[in-house]
Amino acid sequence: MQENYNNISSINPKRIETLVDGVFAIALTLLVLGITVPSITSPTEAILYQALVDLLPNFYGYFISFFLLSVFWRINHKQFNKIRQADDAMLWLIILWLVFVALVPFSAFFIGEYGNFQIPNIFFHLNLFAIGILLFLNWRHAINSGLVDESAIKRQKPALMANLMLPSLSLIAIGVTFIPFLKEYGYGWSSIVYFAIPFLKRFIDS
Amino acid sequence: MQENYNNISSINPKRIETLVDGVFAIALTLLVLGITVPSITSPTEAILYQALVDLLPNFYGYFISFFLLSVFWRINHKQFNKIRQADDAMLWLIILWLVFVALVPFSAFFIGEYGNFQIPNIFFHLNLFAIGILLFLNWRHAINSGLVDESAIKRQKPALMANLMLPSLSLIAIGVTFIPFLKEYGYGWSSIVYFAIPFLKRFIDS
C-alpha cells in the first residue's frame, strides 16, 4: 500500500503550506493592481490630487482585503501548526479554499470600482464567507480524521468557535447591506463589521 | 568529473520543485486576471448583477483551470516524491512543461472570452494535452534512466497509466468539440470531460 503511486495518505503538510504561502503572497501583492494610476490627458497638481481622492474607495478595498487575507493566512498557519498529517480530502479542501483566496483581488477591484452599490459588497462578503467556511471545514475535517496534535484536541472547541467567527462576520456584513439607510452612506461601510476581528479574538482567547 | 562546472548530473530535485511550486502558485493566482471587473459608465444594481452573470464563462474558465492546474501540481509532486536524482534532460523537460503551465492563464482567458467557439476550446485542450504528455514523458524518462526510488519501479506500470489519463482526456475533449450539436449548447461543455478525473483516479488506484 505504501508503494502505491496514487496513495496520498502520506501528504506532507509542509508542501501544502508552501503552495498556500505562495498563493497568499501573490494574491496580497496583486491587490495593488486594483488601484490603477488614472490616465489623465492634461494633468495639473489639482487634477492629480483629485485623482488620488477619487481612488480612496480603491485604497479602502486594498487595505481591508490585505488585512482580511492576512487574518486568514494567520489562521491557516495556526491550523497547520497543529496538523501533523494531511490526506486527500484536506488537500482538495485547501485547493478549493485557494480558489476563493485567489479570487479576492477580483472582489476587491469590484468593491473598489462600484463600492457604493449593494451587489459588489454582497459579492465581496460571499467571497470571504466561502474562505472562512472552508477554513472551518478543513479544521473540522482535521479534528475528525485525527490529523492533528493531541494538544489541539484538548482545545478543539474554542478553535472551532474561532474558525466560525469569520464566516459569521461575513453573513452579518451581508445582512448589514440590507439596512435601509445604508444606501445613503454607501454600502462600502458594511465592511466595517470586520474591524470587530481584533476584539472578538481577544474575547475567545480569554 | 565532479568538479566539472557544467556537469549537472547532480541536480538536486528539490531545486526543481521550488521553481515548479513558484510558477504554479503564480499561474494559479494570475488566473484571476481573466475575470476583469467590467467598466460601466452609469452603473445600477441591475447592470452590475448582469455584468456578473456575463462573467459566468470567465468564472467557469477560472474554476476549471484552477482545478486542472492543481491536479497537475499534485501529480508532479507525486512524481518528485519518488525521484531521487535529476539530470539535464529532466530539467529541460520540466522547463518545457512549465512553458505550457504558465501559458494556461492565456488559454483560460481565451475560453473565458470566446468559450462559445471551437478554436479557443481546442487551444485550451491542446495546452492541457501538452502539459499532460510532458509530465508523462518526464516520468518515463525518470523510470528509464533509473532516477527513481526502487519502490516506484515496482509500481511503474499503473503510474505511467495514470500519467497517460490526463493527455487522453484532452484528446477526448478535442474530439467532443467536433460533435455536431455541441455548437448549439456551447463548446465550453467540452471541458466537462475533465470532471472524470476524480472517478478515473479511484479506478486506477484500486
Add this chain to the structure above:
Amino acid sequence: MQENYNNISSINPKRIETLVDGVFAIALTLLVLGITVPSITSPTEAILYQALVDLLPNFYGYFISFFLLSVFWRINHKQFNKIRQADDAMLWLIILWLVFVALVPFSAFFIGEYGNFQIPNIFFHLNLFAIGILLFLNWRHAINSGLVDESAIKRQKPALMANLMLPSLSLIAIGVTFIPFLKEYGYGWSSIVYFAIPFLKRFIDS
C-alpha cells in the same frame, strides 16, 4: 498556555520571513508592469526609438523603486537575523509594513506617469516613509520586548539610527519637492536624495 490555540507568542520568525520574501519578490517583479509597451498604430524605427525615450521616466521609477525595495528587504533580513522570537504585535507590524511595500508598484507607476508633478512625488516619498518608519517601529518593538539576540542588544543604538536614516531621507525628499526652482527641472529629481544611502551606510558602520 502552550496548548492555547490562539496563543501566538511562539510565532516562528522564519514563517514571517517567508511571507516577506514572497511579497518582495512579487512587488519587485510587478514594478515592470509600470513600463508599458506603447501602443503605436503605424510604427517606424524613429517612432519606436522616441517611444523608448518617452519611457525614460518610467525606467527611472522602475530602477529607483527596485533599488529602494531591495534596501528595505536587506534591512528586514538584517533585523530578522537578530530576532529569535516573534509575537502578535510584530506580526501585525510586519503585515502593515507589507501593505506599504506592496503599494510601491502603484507609487512607482504614479511617478513614472506624472513624475513632473509634485503630488505624485510626495505620494511616493510618503509611501517610502511609511515603509521606513514601520521597519524602525518593528526593530524598536523587538528590542523593547526582548525578542532579539543578546549580541544585537549591545549594538542596538546604531541599529536604531540606521533604521531612522531611511524615513529621514523620505522626509528630506518631501522637503526638496518644495524647493521653488525644482519645478523647472522636474520634481522627479527629489528622489536623488535616496542615492545618499550607500554613503550614509558606510558612515554609520564606521
Add this chain to the structure above:
Amino acid sequence: MQENYNNISSINPKRIETLVDGVFAIALTLLVLGITVPSITSPTEAILYQALVDLLPNFYGYFISFFLLSVFWRINHKQFNKIRQADDAMLWLIILWLVFVALVPFSAFFIGEYGNFQIPNIFFHLNLFAIGILLFLNWRHAINSGLVDESAIKRQKPALMANLMLPSLSLIAIGVTFIPFLKEYGYGWSSIVYFAIPFLKRFIDS
C-alpha cells in the same frame, strides 16, 4: 565585528537564492501577459483562428524569453552551488542582475508587438547582454574574493568562458540586426543566434 549590525560579510547565499528563485518564477510567469487575448467585437471561428496566427510573434517572444531566462536561472544555480559565502558586493551585483531579469517581460512584449523592427530587437538583446555580463561579473567577483569552493577554483577558466558565452551571443545578435537583407525577413530572426546555446554548452563541457 561579528556583532556589528551592519556587517554583512556573513550573508547566507541561500537567502539570495530564495530571492532569485522568487523573481525568476514570477518573471517567467508574467511573460504570458505579453500574449493578450485579442478583443474582437464580432468573433467567428475564422477571425479567432486569424487572431491566434497574428499572435505568433508574441508566442515566439514568450518561448524564447522563457528559454533564455531558464538558461540564466540554471547558470545562477550552478554558480551558487559553488559559492560558499556572499558579501555586500555580490548582493548588489545580484540585485542589479535581477533588475534586468525582471525587465525581460517588458522586452519580450516589445519584440512581441514590434518584432519586425530593429529597435525592439536591439533592446531585447541589450537586456540579455546586461543579464549575461552581470552573471559573469558576479562569478569573477566570487572567484577573486575567494567566496567559492576549492573545487570551483580548479575549473574556474572554463566556467568563466561559459559565462562569457551568453553575453557574446547577445552582441552577435545585435550585429545580426545590422545585416542588410534581414529587414525583409524580419528582425525577429536575430534571436535565432540563441539557439546555439545547447551546442556551445556541449563544446565547452568536453
